Amino acid sequence: MDRVYLDNAATTRIDPEVFQAMKPYFEEEYANPSSSYRFAGAINGKIQKVREEIAGFLGAKSQEIFFTSGGSESDNWAIKGIADSLREKGNHIITTKIEHHAVLHTCEFLERHGYEVTYLEVDEFGLVDPKEFEEAIKPNTILASVMFANNEIGTIQPIPELGRIAHEHGVLFHTDAVQAFGHIPIDVQKMNIDLLSASAHKLNGPKGVGLLYIKSGVKLSNLIHGGAQERGRRAGTTNAPGIIGFGKAVSLAKERLEESAAYEKKLRDKLIQRVTAEIPYTKFNGHPEKRLPNNANFCFRFVEGESLLILLDQKGICASSGSACTSGALDPSHVLLAIGLPHEIAHGSVRFTLSRETTEEEIDYTVDTLKEIVDRLRSMSPLYEDFVAKSQNKA
Secondary structure, three states, rough: OOEOEEEOOOOOOOOOOHHHHHHHHOOOOOOOOOOOHHHHHHHHHHHHHHHHHHHHOOOOHHEEEEOOOHHHHHHHHHHHHHHOOOOOOOEEEEEOOOHHHHHHHHHHHHHHOOEEEEEEEEOOOOOOOHHHHHHHOOOEEEEEEEEOOOOOOOOEEHHHHHHHHHOOOOEEEEOOOOOOOOOOOOOOOOOOOEEEEEHHOOOOOOOOOOOEEEEOOOOOOOOOOOOOOEEEEEEOOHHHHHHHHHHHHHHHHHHHHHHHHHHHHHHHHHHHHHHHHHHOOOEOOOOOOOOOEEEEEEEEEEEOHHHHHHHHOOOHHHHHHOOHHHOOOOOOOOHHHOOOHHHHOOOOOOEEEEEOOHHHHHHHHOOOOOOOOHHHHHHHOHHHHHHHHHHHHHH
């Protein structure tokens, strides 16, 4: 096979229908939506319709949706914005050890500026304990930020319960839903969510556009200054083509949600079953049931993950060792360390994330290729030789 793309958590291929919906806003409807003439007004009207459609998909109001450049900006805005607007009320923030770096690095930034951050532990599956979450709340806690679903191991958090606990203590609740949005149902009202981050390119939309849901009544300082766009909340020329594409991607995701999830889950489960049954000394990471339908993460003992990825790439298979934002890092995944894996095992991790375009033939080819590569790498490992020899002596 020329290419098997199994890194959809990093980004997805733009849907042809999304691309076609965007084209006129590059070539014909190219006016700046903020301009006062009718040419621009029509484009602005289309953007407002997209805002309404996305709001409906989330169970929100249109005036609660603010377009951004993507998930990282949305996370930064949510956390820094609350920290600034509520600094007189308190300076304590709660998050988890397995968040995306857009959240973790933002919290570290705030710590350098006098804020206190609690980083919650997770269990072996990557789940937050609601009891520990509640115990972490203090009189000066102003915000809790817990990701909806983990980008590396796919575990889905008990968001409705965590949001309810936060609200019972007068604490605002933010969730980074970048991996979940468009893949599993989300209702911000029913799930007790005050702020939510999402990104278009994770659901077959364009790169460079995302959103932040801000519940009505939540005071949030601006992150980007310099203009009156987004009702004075987020400066910068409106990305009309990106927003139109985002809207189309959401519309398609809404139509296909159940069908896509069922299809991806079927192939994901086959991948998990074959890998764990046919490749010994393999650990499957994340919760076995409370997980994204398209995510499968494994650690292969006595194998270096980066070497494995390079050899997979040579066979035309695109996978990842974790977050695309840290793909150049040599350190083991902070997520895998947080769920209790030792460094030597965490180093051997590979993440496969599927899409509705993934085929059963591609899954079989991937597993067959993976078996060959793991055997090859282990045959060159003195640690594996010693392990086998000791196992045989014990037998």
